[in-house]
Structure formats: structure tokens, C-alpha cells
Amino acid sequence: MNTKDQFIKHIEEGYSTKGDFITMGSAILNEETITNAFVKIPLKTLNRxxxxxxxxxxxxxxxxxxxxxxxxxxxxPVLLMDLKGDLSGLAQPSPGHAKIEERHAKIGLPFTAKSFPVEILSLSEQEGVKLRATVSEFGPILLSRILNLSVTQEGIVAVVFKYCDDNHLPLLDLKDFKKVLQYATGEGKKEFTDSYGRISTSSTGTILRKIIELEQQGAELFFGEKSFDVEDLTRIDENGMGIINILRLTDIQDRPKLFSTFMLSLLAEIYATFPEQGDSDRPELVLFIDEAHLIFKEASKALLDQIESIVKLIRSKGIGLYFVTQNPTDVPDAVLSQLGLKVQHALRAFxxxxxxxxxxxxxxYPIxxxxxxxxxxxxxxxxxALISALDEKGRPTPLAATMLRAPMSRMDVLTDQELKAVIDRSKLVSKYNETIDRESAYEILNEKIDRAEKMAEKEKDSPSRKTTSRRTSTRQNPIIKVLTSATFIRGVLGVLKKVMR
Incomplete structure (x- = not known):
């Protein structure tokens, strides 16, 4: 048996699979594409x-x-984080090209142009389904890590959340949180001291400054209602195809803290919400983070620790997490060691x-x-690209230089008219794009302060009236409960915190 025949057998045995799979292309040997020497990735290992x-x-x-x-x-279903803005073409079929046909003839696969069901999502003022979350859903641990707070400052954040829970004050957006923080060292200082201990004004000042920094990166658009339900990322269309959710991030590349905030929130809620899958034959959802080097370059230690923990834990929920970057060295070793599939395109040695x-x-890569x-x-x-994956038993497949198949959809962005048509067809826009600003901590505390000031003025105008020391009641009328997923989020973050210790 000659070297070529040995190589073909080597690839066929290494990439054989009994279950369902996706075909990446055909293997290359000595710069020759070996037709029908398919490089296949089992669905069973795509959550690795x-x-x-x-x-x-x-x-x-x-x-x-x-x-x-x-x-x-x-x-x-798939979630793509699109920082360059060039993935929307998935919604339209490829126009085809002679070079695509030539490529597929070498690979041994017929080429079919095809469009895919796409949902356009947005974190900012760009058009698309708005992604939001409430401050309560974040919980004190996650919010503290986003703000990169000290242990003392974390304690203050925890006290603020406890006060709001005890007094039925919904924490929906950042203005709610800032108001409670100001109240704790202002008009409500005695109330906080009596119930929770003294809170340092210098610490609250530091926390406020960090919140303002977050707001300057556009976080006020992200915090609030209506909260996005991560279950809506797992939808299947009427033809049985998984929805490809494209999150447009072209206008927040220079705002890493906002992106970090979103990343931590999304991964934590997915981990908290999705059920355990065990040894499933296919992933429940696959997330792709394009230009991931931008995240790791700007990430705080808290974010890196969180991502490392998430990567280790979230695959048991049937979630696959894929990083797209320029060089593997952009990804921390602790994360890189957890990645089962590696697709390595060319590197330049300048x-x-x-x-x-x-x-x-x-x-x-394997020798x-x-x-x-x-x-x-x-x-x-x-x-x-060089490809190394995991077979159905979790073993590394042979290293294969691969001629990759071409996309079936358009390799370019949608026109403005096409993009509008996709958004107009969305079933989620009407569900999430209405801005809700119901009564929450900000309004309730302002009313409480107004009542206290009016009472003080009345008592000042009646000096002869006998007064007794009386603590102002903090009981409020029934308020719509904060979303129940907050309980789950805080719970899972507690678990993650233990894991990271």
C-alpha cells in the first residue's frame, strides 16, 4: 500500500462515525486534495x-x-456574535461561482446554494431584537465582578440587594441601583445602619463611579425590561431547521466592558436555566464568539475566571462554546485546554x-x-485549515489539513432592504422591543424621601407638638415580583463562585 492509500485509510478510520455528523471538507496530502477523504465532526462532541x-x-x-x-x-440552533458585521448573509442563498464548483468537485461534495432562518439581535440602538436583563437578574456576585469591586465593595452590593429583597424594591435598571446606593448613605443612612451595619460613603462613591463608567459604554440600553428569555435562542423553524441568531456588535467593539457584561450575563443565565443533558447525541445550542481576541485582551481577571469556569461546566447543559480569533495564543491556556475541536487556518511568519x-x-496539535x-x-x-477534533468516544482524531467546503449562503452582508425584511418577519421584535419602565426602586425611594421631607416640614411647623422617636415603616404596597429567573441566576453564580475558589 502506497503512502496515499495509507493516508486515505488513516483519515477514513480516524473520522468514521456511527452517529450524525457534519462534513467540513476533504483531507489534503502534499498539497493535493484527496477527493472523498471526508473530515467529519460528530454532533455528539460538538458540546466539547x-x-x-x-x-x-x-x-x-x-x-x-x-x-x-x-x-x-x-x-x-446557533448564536453568532458578529463583531465585523459580515454574517447577515446567512439569510440569503449564495449566488454561486465557478471557483466554488471547482472547490466542491475536488472535495467530492455537490454544492447547493441555500438560505437559512435568521434572527437579528441587538445590544445597542442598532435594529434587531433587543437583548436586556434586569439588575436583579444579574445578582450581587455577577454585578460585583463586572464592576471589578474589592471584597468590601462586594459586601456593600450584597447589602443593597438584601435591602431591596427585604423591602420589595425591584432593581430593574442602573438608575434603580444607583438610587438605592445613594439612599444608603443619605436619607436612609440610619435605616441601613440599624438593620445592616454602617456603609462607607467612600466605598459607595467608588461603586457609583464604576457604574457611571459602565453607563458611558452604553450599558443603560442593556439593563432593564423586558428581559430576554434565553429559551428563545433555541427555536426551530417550521421546516425543522435551527434558527441562526446573529447578535450585531459592530458598534460596541470599542466598549469591551459592555460586551463583557453581556457575555457573563448570557452564559450565567444559560447555565442556570438549561437542564442537564448528560451524554447527549447532539448539542442543544452552539455559541460562536467572533473576534474573541478582543474579549480576552480587554477582559478583567474576574471575566477570565468566569469564562474558564463556564467552559468547564456548561457543556453538561448541551451547550457548545466556540472562540474565533487570530491566534490560539490569544486564548488563555486554561480555556484552550478545554476545547475539543480546533480549526487552524494559516498563520503568517513575518x-x-x-x-x-x-x-x-x-x-x-497531535503529532x-x-x-x-x-x-x-x-x-x-x-x-x-488544519483540523483536530474528538471522535464519538472523546479521543482526538488524526490531524488533517483540509480543503473546506464553501458556505451555502451568501458570503457578504445583507442590503439595508434585505435586513429590514428579516427584522420585519421576526416573531421576537414585538415581544422584546417595547421599552418598559414600570415602578421600581428609583420611583419608590423618591416617593419615600418626599414623604419624609413633608413630614419633617410639618413637624418643624408644629414645635409644641409632642413627638416620639419612630422608625419609618419600609412596608410597601404589593409590587409585581422580580422575574423568577433571578433566583436561579444567583444560585448558579454561588455555585460558580465555589468552583473558582
Whole structure:
């Protein structure tokens, strides 16, 4: 048996699967695409997370698009975090091209142009389904980590949440939280001291400044009602295809704290809400974070610790988490070691630092008798990648340089008219895009302060009236309860906190 035949057998045995799978493309040997030597990824291991890496212009986004399309076809919903704004084309079929047909002839797969069910989401003022969460749903632990607070300051945040729980004050948005914080060291200082101990004004001042910093990055658009239900990320359309949810983030690339806030909130709520899946044959939901290096570069230690814990724990819920970045070294080692699928596009060796990064990257892949990994990493063409995955038993598959299939959908953005048509068809816009500002802590405390001031003025005008020391009641009329998911969020974050110790 010659080397080529041995290689084909090596690939066929290494990528054989009894269950359902997605086909990435065909293996390459000595710069020749071996037709029908398919590189297949079992659905069973797609909740083991993954990495798509490579230099700018090598095809990372198209690989993300291919995986998302194939998952959707299998009835698996997807969430794409689109920082560059070039993923909306999934909603339209590919116009086709002679080079695409030529590529697929080499691979041994027929090419079919196809559109996919898409939902456009937004964290900002951009059009799309608005994603929001209440401060109560965040809970004191998560909010403290987002603000990067000290232990003492974390304690104050916990007291604020306890006070609001005890007095039925809904914490919906940041103005609610700021109002309670100001009240704790102002008009309500005695009330707080009697019930919870003295609160330092210098600490509350620091917390307020950090909240203002968060607001300056646009967080006031994110905190509030109506809260987004993560179950709406797992919808299937009438044809049995998984909905591809595209979160538009093009206008918040320079606001890392807002993105970090969203990331922690989303992952924590998914972990808290989704049931345990055990050893499932397919993921419940797959999340892709494009341009992930921007997150890790700007992330606080709290965020890094949280992501590390989430990556370890969330796969038991049937959730796959995939990072798309320029170099594997952009991802912390503790996270990188948890990733089962690695799709490595070409790297460029322009400097000594680049060559060192390529050497480190090569060491992350299984040793292969068919490839010099360091050499292949610099010679891969556009739309080609080294792939290492996990088989159905959780074992690493053989390393395979792969000619990747082309996306079935458009490899470009939607026009404004096409984007509007997608949003107009949405079943979620009417559910989430109405801004609700019901009575909450801000309004209730303002009313309480007004009543106290009027009482003080009345007593001042009647000096002869006998007065007795009396604590003002904090009982309020019944108020709509804060969303019940807050209980779950706080619970899971408590678990995560223990895990990280």
C-alpha cells in the first residue's frame, strides 16, 4: 500500500462515525486534495467546545458560517456574535461561482446554494431584537465582578440587594441601583445602619463611579425590561431547521466592558436555566464568539475566571462554546485546554514573535507522520485549515489539513432592504422591543424621601407638638415580583463562585 492509500485509510478510520455528523471538507496530502477523504465532526462532541483561528483573510469567518449552516440543517440552533458585521448573509442563498464548483468537485461534495432562518439581535440602538436583563437578574456576585469591586465593595452590593429583597424594591435598571446606593448613605443612612451595619460613603462613591463608567459604554440600553428569555435562542423553524441568531456588535467593539457584561450575563443565565443533558447525541445550542481576541485582551481577571469556569461546566447543559480569533495564543491556556475541536487556518511568519507563536501553535496539535505541522501552518491557502477534533468516544482524531467546503449562503452582508425584511418577519421584535419602565426602586425611594421631607416640614411647623422617636415603616404596597429567573441566576453564580475558589 502506497503512502496515499495509507493516508486515505488513516483519515477514513480516524473520522468514521456511527452517529450524525457534519462534513467540513476533504483531507489534503502534499498539497493535493484527496477527493472523498471526508473530515467529519460528530454532533455528539460538538458540546466539547472549540477554536477557529488564523491570520486575517484566511477564511475563519467562512468556516464559522459553514459550521453554523450545517448545524442549522441538523435542527440545532446557533448564536453568532458578529463583531465585523459580515454574517447577515446567512439569510440569503449564495449566488454561486465557478471557483466554488471547482472547490466542491475536488472535495467530492455537490454544492447547493441555500438560505437559512435568521434572527437579528441587538445590544445597542442598532435594529434587531433587543437583548436586556434586569439588575436583579444579574445578582450581587455577577454585578460585583463586572464592576471589578474589592471584597468590601462586594459586601456593600450584597447589602443593597438584601435591602431591596427585604423591602420589595425591584432593581430593574442602573438608575434603580444607583438610587438605592445613594439612599444608603443619605436619607436612609440610619435605616441601613440599624438593620445592616454602617456603609462607607467612600466605598459607595467608588461603586457609583464604576457604574457611571459602565453607563458611558452604553450599558443603560442593556439593563432593564423586558428581559430576554434565553429559551428563545433555541427555536426551530417550521421546516425543522435551527434558527441562526446573529447578535450585531459592530458598534460596541470599542466598549469591551459592555460586551463583557453581556457575555457573563448570557452564559450565567444559560447555565442556570438549561437542564442537564448528560451524554447527549447532539448539542442543544452552539455559541460562536467572533473576534474573541478582543474579549480576552480587554477582559478583567474576574471575566477570565468566569469564562474558564463556564467552559468547564456548561457543556453538561448541551451547550457548545466556540472562540474565533487570530491566534490560539490569544486564548488563555486554561480555556484552550478545554476545547475539543480546533480549526487552524494559516498563520503568517513575518517576525520572530510570529515564528514563536507558530511553534507554540504547532505544539497544540497531535503529532502526525504525514505533516510537518509548523510548515503546513504557514503554507495553507485561503479556505484550507488544519483540523483536530474528538471522535464519538472523546479521543482526538488524526490531524488533517483540509480543503473546506464553501458556505451555502451568501458570503457578504445583507442590503439595508434585505435586513429590514428579516427584522420585519421576526416573531421576537414585538415581544422584546417595547421599552418598559414600570415602578421600581428609583420611583419608590423618591416617593419615600418626599414623604419624609413633608413630614419633617410639618413637624418643624408644629414645635409644641409632642413627638416620639419612630422608625419609618419600609412596608410597601404589593409590587409585581422580580422575574423568577433571578433566583436561579444567583444560585448558579454561588455555585460558580465555589468552583473558582
Amino acid at each position: 467546545h472549540g477554536l477557529i483561528a488564523g491570520a486575517t483573510g484566511t477564511g475563519k469567518t467562512k468556516t464559522l458560517q459553514v459550521i453554523a449552516e450545517n448545524l442549522s440543517e441538523k435542527g440545532i 517576525t520572530a514573535k510570529d515564528r514563536k507563536a507558530i511553534k507554540l501553535t504547532a505544539e497544540n 502526525s507522520e504525514y505533516y510537518d505541522t509548523k510548515e503546513v501552518l504557514t503554507s495553507l491557502g485561503i479556505g484550507e
